[in-house]
Each structure stands twice: as C-alpha cells, then as structure tokens.
Amino acid sequence: MEMDLDLKKHLGGLTIEQREYQLTATQEIITQLPNSSLLNYPYGTGKTIIALLLFLSLKKMNPKAKFIFTSAREAAALRCRQALEMAKSFGFVDKLGYLFDPKTGGKGLSLAQKEKMYSVSDVIFSPITALMNDRFEIKSRRGVDIFKSVQLCVIDEATDLLARSMTGFRLSKFFEELFQVRPKVGSFPVLGMTGTRDQYRAQAIIKILGEGTHLMQRPELSPYETITQFREIDREDYKHIDKLISTLLTKPITTVQELLDPQLSRLDIIKLSYGGALDRLKDKQASYPIRIGKYKVADNDAREQLVNAFSLLFKLTHARLLLLDSTPGEFLRYIKIDENQEAFQNVIEASSSLISHRSELPRFDKPEETTTRGLINPKVDTAIELIHEHIIRGAKVLLFTRYLALGEQTNMLLNKALGFPGVKYLSGQTPEDTRRIILEQFQQEDVNVLIFTPVGGRGLNLGEADVVIHLDITSNLDDMIQRRERARGCLEYVLVLKGTSEEAKVKEYAKITTSPAKSSQEE
16 A cells, blocks of 8 residues: 555644654555554654554545544543544544544443444544443444444554553453454454553564564654653651561462462562452352462362452552552551551551651742641652752653642642642543643643643643653553653653662663663652
C-alpha cells in the first residue's frame, strides 16, 4: 500500500512541532499491513497522531473500512476521549466518523441505539471493557458482530495487553477476548502503541500480537534532555515502621514457600498476592488442584493456609505502600480498621509518633514566615521546598502522585495554608471542561504548579513544564518515564525515603533513565 501524499498537509494541525517521522511511521505501518505492528516510540512523540493519520490514509484507500481505538489504562475513557477530540478538531469527524462521546460511555442507550452507532461509525473510540461487553451483548442478543469489516485495531498504551497484576507477562482478560475474536472476523491487524524501555515487555507484546509483527523503535526521537535527581529523605520513624512491617511479612511468606515452592522469592510471592491468587483460592467453584500461576494447591487444608497467608500479605504490603506514598492519616486509619488491628498490633504503637510529627513549611506570600502543620508526609515536606525554590525563579512545575489523599493534601497546603500562586489539581474526578481550562492556563501564565494523579495526568504533552516531581515510585516504572516525557525536557526529582523498601525501585529506575545527573542526595 502507498500513503496518500496529501496527508502531509494535515500534520501541522495535530502536533506541537512539525515532525517528518510521523508521516514516515504512518507509511512504514501501511507497508507492513496486513501484519500487526508495535510502535514503541518515546512518550510525547505523537503516537496518537500517527494512529489518526493511519486511519485517514486507510480510509482513502477503502471507504468502507472501520477502525477501533481502544485502551485499558485507569484513564482508558479519558484517553479515548482525547483521541476523539483530537480527531474532531483536526476535521476527522467528516472523514472518519466516531462512535459516541465517551463522556457518557453509552449509558442510558438501548441495545438498538448502540448497534446503530457501531454500524454507522467508521472509528470506534472505546475503552476495552466497554468495547468487549458491547460486542458480546450485541452479538448474542441481536446476531450482529460489531467487528465485521474492521481493518485495523489500535491499542493505546499496549503494555496493558499484559495484565497489570505483576504476575508476569499474562494476557489480560478483555484483551484475551479481543484476540479470540480476531480469527473469527478476518484476523484484522493490530497497531500496539507503547513507550516501554523494558525490552522483555516489548517482546512479550510482540508475541501476543502474533507471528510476523513488525517492531518499530526510534529511541533517538526523544531530543529533550531530562536531568534526574534522586532526593533521599532520612526519617527514622518511617524506617522503623517499614522494618516492622517487613519483619511481619516473614511468617506468611514462609507459609507460601512451604506450600508452593521453597525457591519462591519474597518479591515473587508479593506479585502473586497482587495477581489474583487470593481470589482464585477463595473461589468456591474451583476444583482441586487449584492453579496459582504454575503452582498447584492440592487440598483444602493447603488452601485455607494459603488464604490466610495471602490475606495477611496483602494487608501488610498495602499498609507499606500507604506508609511510604500516601498521607500519614490514611496509613493510620488503615492499620486501625477493626479487621486489621490484629495484623498490625506490633505496628500501631510505633506508628503513634507519626501523629505528633510537625513540619515547618515555607510560605510563599510571606517569605519571612513559616506555617506549622501536622501529619505531613516527609515527601510533601521536600516537594514544597522544591516547588518554592523553582517557582520563585519563574519555573513551571508538575507534581505527580498516585494517591488522591496525597494530591488533595498537597493542593490544600500549597493553596490555602502557604499562599502559593497558580496551583491546580487534576484527578480522575476533575470534570473535562475544568481540566481543559486548567491545561490552557498552564500553557499560558496563569498556572504555575499542576498536581496530578495517574488518571488526571494521562495523555498530556506539557512542553511548558520545567520541573517534574515524583512524590511516589510507581510499581510500573514505565509510568514514571511517561510522566517525565510528558514534560518534553525538564529537571526531574524522584523523592525516596532513605533506608526503606523504596530504595530497590529507585535503583531499578536509575538503570533505565539516561540523564547525566543520576543522583543528588539531600536529607
């Protein structure tokens, strides 16, 4: 196939900068059809633009073709909506059509209305869960397959082909259904889009996409230098509590090793606990032997012991995450829940020191004064000092956290208690209209600091940002890379509590970042 050369005129309407490689990538994908492709470009290089250009080009070749744009991130509906809005603003609606406005998600629509929308739409923008549920419902009740005539399926953030359960490279449920459907409707090709630097993940995705999948990688497309600094925060109370929780993990881990495999590492067992092992063990319909990954549970006695062990493991590891990444209040509330008190009886008393901790935080509107606040995560302490340091010199700052409580607390402190100007907070609960206004204000001069949760920060290209601060280290390090590359060149700070379990993740992150300044310590 050959791409329509007239498409070049559309490129300027979709991207911040003119990039010839977007057209080149579109042409390369076309020449590989009907084989699938994995587009593994750095974040912020316009992969959604490439997908839209590809739709437009293929539509010119085959006016009857239909396309799917899907995602499985926490912000899947948001990502699909962003792609839809990009297509609309670029004039793709007249050329390609669209399914429905994902703001409603199709709620309140009859089955006949849904079927009609799928039949008249040239491009389906839909989260994978909604897509596969609609397909099943329409196919079983009305005898119509919505995937008929699909020429290409684009999977945004294709690392989500792999279950995000930390149990290894296992295909997630809804994508498994999608790949079972493919052979029945002509084995349409798939374009997977990702920015992973983990080559094992990339190869696992290629294997899922099928034999003959074409890998496209252009790491040199990230021309923006990001300098990474690791700020180590030394707090004896946090180290002490983290070690207490780590000690409590020994007993359930030993139980799992005895019953499943003595060679299982602590990390592998924690991965199993987050990977649905407990749900499978609790399933009353399951027959023996019960499978947990590659391991087998032979009898009811072993199952009961493993249920107790994995239940305790989940509580302990979740509490550790709350301790290191969320607010002290959220951690304390969790360990004091009635059903958790027995598990944390050796931790509750030691954790009382967190209540009495007070922080002297710098005011922005009155530099000679400080404001005293209690129950402050030590990372928030450090982050506020960094924000103060940078915005007084005119910098714009992005602050990321995966916890609503921590984002809300930091936003409240900066705005209300400390008088910092131009601070806004975006989470998955932020209305789309408000979100759009705030982003426009950040791109201009009205907003200096943007605080994001993972859902609030998806799919953004914020070239105006000078500084990125990570309040937490994510379980999937690709997410942290995506955060920094949204800023398109910046000074990046990774905040880590010294002497805690976070340090191992930081070492792993340091290996995959390429910035010249690997480490800067400040207690």
